[in-house]
Every structure is written in structure tokens, then in C-alpha cells.
Amino acid sequence: MSSGCLGFLEELDRVIEQRARELPEGSYTAKLLRDPALAARKLGEEAAEAMVEALAGTRERLVEEAADLLYHLMVVLRLRGASLCDVARALEARAGWRRG
Numbered sequence: 220m221s222s223g224c225l226g227f228l229e230e231l232d233r234v235i236e237q238r239a240r241e242l243p244e245g246s247y248t249a250k251l252l253r254d255p256a257l258a259a260r261k262l263g264e265e266a267a268e269a270m271v272e273a274l275a276g277t278r279e280r281l282v283e284e285a286a287d288l289l290y291h292l293m294v295v296l297r298l299r300g301a302s303l304c305d306v307a308r309a310l311e312a313r314a315g316w317r318r319g
């Protein structure tokens with residue numbers, strides 16, 4: 220993985236946090252944040268679409284579906300007061316077990 224490519228995720232996380240605070244009209248993110256069941260269903264749909272691309276799609280289609288999946292995961296995490304930082308910490312702790 221090229222270094223520095225994940226910095227934008229922090230920026231996107233801040234935008235999602237701002238949408239959660241302000242819930243602006245006309246924002247798709249705010250629509251998901253107002254309806255946790257919709258957000259969870261969309262997460263599942265995007266996971267299924269990514270699976271289809273992983274099985275038989277092009278690299279480009281897989282990357283596009285992975286982007287949809289990651290965005291929806293970030294919204295669902297925010298609904299539970301969590302973020303990709305918490306996910307990174309969980310992964311880091313697992314790496315610790317393996318090293319130890």
C-alpha cells in the first residue's frame with residue numbers, strides 16, 4: 220500500500236461527524252444518519268455488491284464498490300459513536316497478539 224493514501228479518510232470522517240451534528244437537508248449522509256436501519260441495510264447491499272465484484276469483476280469495479288462499502292461502514296460506525304480509528308486500534312491489538 221502506498222504511504223499517505225489513507226489521510227483522506229480522516230477528512231471524510233470529519234465531514235460525516237459534521238453531518239451528524241447538523242443533519243442538513245439534502246445530504247445523503249444525513250439521510251442515513253437519521254435512519255440507522257436504512258444505513259445498516261445499505262451497508263449490507265454494498266458488501267454484497269463488493270462480493271460480486273470480488274468474484275467476477277474488474278479491479279476498477281471492485282475499487283468503486285469497496286469505496287461505497289467503506290463510506291457506508293464509516294456512517295454506521297459513527298451512528299454507534301465509533302470511527303475507523305477504533306477499527307484500526309482493534310486491528311493493532313490483534314497484531315500485538317501475533318507478535319507476542
Ligand SMILES: N=c1c2ncn([C@@H]3O[C@H](COP(=O)(O)OP(=O)(O)OP(=O)(O)O)[C@@H](O)[C@H]3O)c2ncn1[C@@H]1O[C@H](COP(=O)(O)O)[C@@H](O)[C@H]1O
Pocket residue numbers: 231234235238245246247248249286287290
Ligand atoms: N463518499 C460518499 C459516498 N459514497 C457513496 N455515496 C452514496 O451512496 C449511495 C450508494 O447507493 P447505491 O450504490 O445503492 O446507488 P443509488 O441507487 O444512487 O442509491 P439509493 O438511491 O438506492 O440509496 C449513492 O447515493 C452515493 O452517492 C456517497 N455519498 C456521500 N459521500 C461523501 O460524503 C460526504 C458528505 O456528502 P453528503 O452526503 O452529500 O452530505 C461528501 O464528502 C461525499 O463525497
